[in-house]
Amino acid sequence: MSLPTAHPTSLRVHQYLGLQPGPRLIVLGAVHGNETCGTTALHAVIEAFDQGRLTLRRGQLTLVPVTNALAHARHAREGERNLNRKLVPPAIPQDFEDRVARVLCPLLRAHEVLLDLHSFHTAGEPFVMVGPRDNDGLLEPFAHEQAEAALAASLGPRLIVEGWLETYARGVERRRAHPVTAAQAMPDPQFGVGTTEYMRACGGYGVTLECGQHDDPQAPAVAHQAVMRTLRLLGMVDAEVAEPAPQVPAAPDTAHTVMCLFDVVDCEHAGDRFTREWASFDPVQAGEVIGHRDDGRAVLAQTDGWIVFPNPRAQVGQEWFYLAQASARAL
Structure with a gap:
């Protein structure tokens, strides 16, 4: 009789501390366990640092190739729930993702910029999800619109998508009026808060890069390109560094569509x-x-x-x- 898989008991983090001050960047892979393009890309970046092909010139770089180890071990989107919903550090953890959140949330708070690498179910073109315009509203106040837009525009994909949390909140209102499951009877707009929303709430900024369909062989190359472009944009590696990576096909239209x-x-x-x-x-x-x-x-x-x-x-x-x-x- 086989024993059930033991739950992971730690979060593996790779960190590089430049000897000169600079931005504090964190890059996440496998927030959803079956979205492995970021994991593959980050392992390649770590290897490049270890072999001396990349050198951090300034700032702080934190790489987390596998953020949700239980889901990743199961090759599933979730371990016990969706880590990228209602991301808060709970006082009393109720499940595996709560235990991850207690470690991940302070880690996010210690940084200024987030790049979160994902993929999606069905076929489609890679895209970047950005946050709101600068505002002082109640749902998602924000003050780094220009820096976040510059990051999104630099990553490679031509498609940019906004409006996530506002749309999710509208969906919550609809579920309140007409719930179809017991779980929808008491929905919470903050259930839509994931890694980037939490980062913005802590005073930083960040984007979600959807690198393509889960099994698209080009998705790891899209993720790798984005990490390298982010490091160059923030001045954390030399601008002329040309770290080898699989070739990413050119977008059909170089102009961004928002x-x-x-x-x-x-x-x-x-x-x-x-x-x-x-x-x-x-x-x-x-x-x-x-x-x-x-x-x-x-x-x-x-x-x-x-x-x-x-x-x-x-x-x-x-x-x-x-x-x-x-x-x-x-x-």
Whole structure:
């Protein structure tokens, strides 16, 4: 009889401290355990430092190739829950991800800049998720819009997406009015807080880079390119350093396209189904049928835009897909 896999008991961190003052950057991989492109890329960066091909000139660099070790060992998105939701350091941990959060949150607070490397379910082009404009509101006050936009624009992908937490909060209001599961009966807008939102709440800034589909062989190259470009942007390595990496295909359009999430649609029944195999950033037109509910009702696009994060395997009560429209924001 096989014994259950023991829960990991530590978080492995690789840290480099420059002898000259500079930015404090942290890069995360495998916040979701089956999103391994960041892990692969960070191991390559660590090897380059160890072999002397890279040298940290200033500042503090922290690399965490596997942030959620339990989920990673299971090759699953989650260990016991989603680490990238309601990320807070709990006083009394209730699950494995709570124990990670108690270590990860102070680590994030000790830094100024975050690059979080992810991938997604279905086919689609890599993209960068950024936070809000500078504001002093209650949901996500922020004061580093320009620095965060410069980071997003430097990473390589041409697609930039904003509006995550605001859209998630709107979804929470809808769930409060019409919960379809017991877990949705008392939703919390702060459930949408993940690594980057926590970083902004602590006075820093950061972006999530979605490097492509989970098994896309180019995704680790996208992640590696982003780490190197971030280090150069922040002046932490010499600008002329050309660390070898797999070639990343050029984007079809060098100009950035900025879009804003505005709606999230949940799965309400196990029989909910898409009309076709959607990929992130497939365009949709107002009135187009995206899917059907179990009882046959059509789910329509409210306006022209794009579908984002379509999840044909979504469970009841989970996000089924997001919708985005063109943003007036300029990087």
